[in-house]
Amino acid sequence: MTFLFTCPHCQSQTEVEDQYSGRTGDCAVCGREITLPDFAFSRRKAVPNAARKKSVVRYVAAGLALLVIGAGLVAAIQIGGQTASKIRVGRQRLSSIKNLEKIASALNAYASDHGAYPAPYTTDRSGRRLHSWRVAILPYLGEEGLYNRIDKDVAWNEGDNEQLMWSEMPAVFRHPELQGWGVGTVYQLVTGTGTLFPATGPLGPASATDGATKTILVVEGAMDGMTDSWMEPYDVDIQQIGGAINGPSGKGLGGATEGGVCVATVDGRGYFLPDTTPPLTVQALLTPRGGEPLSDDVLDEWASSGQ
Numbered sequence: 089m090t091f092l093f094t095c096p097h098c099q100s101q102t103e104v105e106d107q108y109s110g111r112t113g114d115c116a117v118c119g120r121e122i123t124l125p126d127f128a129f130s131r132r133k134a135v136p137n138a139a140r141k142k143s144v145v146r147y148v149a150a151g152l153a154l155l156v157i158g159a160g161l162v163a164a165i166q167i168g169g170q171t172a173s174k175i176r177v178g179r180q181r182l183s184s185i186k187n188l189e190k191i192a193s194a195l196n197a198y199a200s201d202h203g204a205y206p207a208p209y210t211t212d213r214s215g216r217r218l219h220s221w222r223v224a225i226l227p228y229l230g231e232e233g234l235y236n237r238i239d240k241d242v243a244w245n246e247g248d249n250e251q252l253m254w255s256e257m258p259a260v261f262r263h264p265e266l267q268g269w270g271v272g273t274v275y276q277l278v279t280g281t282g283t284l285f286p287a288t289g290p291l292g293p294a295s296a297t298d299g300a301t302k303t304i305l306v307v308e309g310a311m312d313g314m315t316d317s318w319m320e321p322y323d324v325d326i327q328q329i330g331g332a333i334n335g336p337s338g339k340g341l342g343g344a345t346e347g348g349v350c351v352a353t354v355d356g357r358g359y360f361l362p363d364t365t366p367p368l369t370v371q372a373l374l375t376p377r378g379g380e381p382l383s384d385d386v387l388d389e390w391a392s393s394g395q
Contacts, residue, residue, distance in 0.1 A: 188308075
């Protein structure tokens with residue numbers, strides 16, 4: 089007999105045979121250790137051993153495979169092609185969320201030292217854009233050596249900087265869907281009036297009066313808006329978004345992760361927002377002090393799960 093099991097970490101569900109009851113392994117979606125409950129103890133006592141041996145592991149429908157190790161025996165729950173695709177998407181979401189959480193942590197560390205988040209870009213005396221905020225937070229990502237090698241007085245794609253952007257791209261800026269594809273990034277800030285990064289200058293975490301848990305800090309921009317380089321000073325303008333995820337314009341948010349967009353909030357937590365998220369909710373999450381009536385748990389169902 090099979091029982092429905094839900095991973096306590098990522099909420100992926102699957103039907104598991106009672107013979108795996110009580111065993112421990114890794115969730116194939118989120119990679120965390122799980123232990124199956126002894127949900128079939130009484131059932132196993134009533135079913136003859138011979139009948140149990142004839143049971144066939146069913147293909148899962150929601151994307152979870154368990155690698156079970158016990159007494160030297162390795163048993164794998166088989167998965168079909170559709171399930172394998174769901175597992176890939178789930179892992180991709182989780183990996184991107186982890187990148188965003190690291191970036192958010194670095195942004196907050198920078199703000200702690202400087203009183204505000206870094207400006208989206210630096211400029212020379214003539215106002216020409218030189219470098220992205222991604223360069224400014226390198227020391228907070230453990231990349232002090234790279235930061236010191238970058239010439240901040242010339243543009244991101246000039247002089248020795250051009251070689252550095254190709255040879256030393258920090259892994260945290262590379263989206264899991266784009267492994268091995270160039271040196272561009274979809275991890276961007278949302279800039280413009282009413283955001284944490286208005287034209288008048290960047291704000292800090294304390295300015296998120298709507299709540300750190302309800303204000304988005306960093307996002308996956310649209311694939312069409314991916315930068316040429318992680319060093320390039322380019323981000324998402326809130327006017328391009330219009331509250332839509334994977335909007336018809338191909339600009340704004342979404343497209344890098346299937347089915348929605350990964351983001352991180354001011355408190356450093358990562359989430360996956362499906363493209364069915366109401367536009368008004370998206371807009372409210374992008375404004376740090378708009379006063380919109382969002383519930384305290386507005387993001388909880390999408391917290392760090394990729395689901």
